[in-house]
Amino acid sequence: MSVFEPGVFAPAPGRGSLGRMLRTHARVEVSLTLRHGEQVLLTLLIPLALLIGLSLLDILPAASLGPVPRVDWITPRILALAVMSSAFTGQAIALGFDRRYGVLKRLSATALPRWLLVAGRLAAALVVVVLQSVIIGVVAAFLGWSPSVAGLFSAVLLLVFGTLAFGALGVLLGGALRAEAVLALANIVWFVLLLAGGILLAPSSLPSGMARVVELLPSGALAEGMRAALVDGSFAPGPLAVLAIWAVVAGAVATRTTKLT
DSSP: OOOOOTTSSSSOOOOOOHHHHHHHHHHHHHHHHHHOHHHHIIIIIHHHHHHHHHHHSOOSOHHHHTTSOHHHHHHHHHHHHHHIIIIIIIHHHHHHHHHHTTHHHHHTTSSOOHHHHHHHHHHHHHHHHHHHHHHHHHHHHHTTOOOOGGGHHHHHHHHHHHHHHHHHHHHHHHTTSOHHHHHHHHHHHHHHHHHHSSSSSOGGGSOHHHHHHHHTSHHHHHHHHHHIIIIIOOOOHHHHHHHHHHHHHHHHHHHHHOOOO
16 A cells, blocks of 8 residues: 655645634634624723713712822723623623534534633633723823823733633633523623722722722722732732632633533
């Protein structure tokens, strides 16, 4: 029996490289997210509306702002909200309905391993967060935002780790429950974390026991870390460590519990 040299026949079927599969999967997820009107509303328009409204209107108590200009105080928290909206709520809902309509079942017939399905969605979430951050930053600049240049690198690190943490939690939720349950629970969690998770209300304005719990939540850690970076210009290792722990634990659990149907 003759043996042919590699490359004699084209095309040569076979599994692609992991890097190529990751890029392709992430690109498809990004395009689907940006084409989805409800996703765009959740991930961009709502944070922008809150940014403009809370910066221009006297809604938040002055005591919580301190000497910081209103737009400087609210912008880091809106960036944290945008990360939570796209990486957690958006990813959870999209994954839940992908399972319902058999998308994951079909993807499982390809060479994509389960961990790469999770990694592809997290990579797509990072791309969406970058786009969100640029748009929110430009709008905030027109409103008079002047972030601390010394904390920009820390803010980028926090955004990356925050996206990984919330994205892993979104995959964990969307990969384990039915689509209808995911839709309801993801929006409830989003609303609760917005009001009581350290985003609109700083932990310092809460009772001491509750403040400690909020600081250990990914929402509170990200919001406080972004405030420290962009307002004070300081690096906060505590919030970064909290986000890293959430990302590792939730990602590990999600790769084991994500269902295909």
